[in-house]
Amino acid sequence: MYLADGLVPYTEVFSVLDWWKVAGTRYPTLRKVARDIFAIPVTTVASESAFSTSGRILSEHRSRLTPDMVEVLMCSQDWLRNKCKGEQIM
Known part of the structure; x- marks a missing residue:
């Protein structure tokens, strides 16, 4: 209709x-x-801001992340940044 x-x-x-x-x-x-x-x-947040670690990793909204998960997220971000820069990860 x-x-x-x-x-x-x-x-x-x-x-x-x-x-x-x-x-x-x-x-x-x-x-x-x-x-x-x-x-x-x-959302008006740029993707770089969404994954930035320049601020706090843990906040009241992210308080359920375990220490192991925080480490995994930070390492993943570092690996992705280095990959984008053309550096080889060993």
Whole structure:
């Protein structure tokens, strides 16, 4: 039904949330799919920052990591950095 309907007329001010309030009752399955997709949080953290050890390794969010797992993660990061630099790991 969604694909068979025409396009929404262009307007300068368009609120997608208002559109979903109305269209969600008309397209309940599409509404569920959109809710699942739009519920995924967007990250603004660069990948380098996500894997950086310049800050704390353990925090209240990472307190369940065992000492062995912290060592594995740090060694893996070091190996990957050296591999990217073209250095050979022995």
